[in-house]
Amino acid sequence: LRSIFEKLIFMNLPDFPARAKNFEIHTQEEEIHLTVDWILLAEVSEGYSGRDIQLLCREAVMMPVRELDIAGALDNPDIKARAVTIDDFMLAMEKIKPSVAPEELLKHRDWAEEFGSV
Incomplete structure (x- = not known):
């Protein structure tokens, strides 16, 4: 298959x-x-892919919106969602985990060293 x-x-x-x-x-x-x-x-997200970070950001951004929804104020044009905080990112990190296991990454690195091309 490699050929x-x-x-x-x-x-x-x-x-x-x-x-x-x-x-x-x-x-x-x-x-x-x-x-x-x-x-x-950046420090606490080691092991996250670019896509993982994108999903994490999306989750964090939705937290203030969900608060409005729970409060029944989502449809009120006079009420604006609060700014996204570091706590939102940390909570999002509890839900969004790295998609690449460290052992998988090591396996791919080893393969790239043996067969890959730079």
């Missing part, structure tokens, strides 16, 4: 700066509280 494809390129998980940037990118259109620390989020 069918000319190259297989291994894409590692995002590093620290890339994770911080991912959080910023996936929330740039949202109202984020000024105290949200992108550096802290």
Whole structure:
């Protein structure tokens, strides 16, 4: 099967700066509280893929909206959802886990070293 494809390129998980940037990118259109620390989020999200971070951001952004829904105020145009806080991201992290197991990542790295192409 390997001979069918000319190259297989291994894409590692995002590093620290890339994770911080991912959080910023996936929330740039949202109202984020000024105290949200992108550096802290990058630290605690090691092992997350770019897609995992995107899903985590989506979950965090929905938390203030869900609060309005629970309060029955979602359809009230005079009430605006609060800004997303660091607590929303931490709660979202409890729901959204890394999709790549460390042992799977190691297996792919080993394969890339043996057969992959750079």
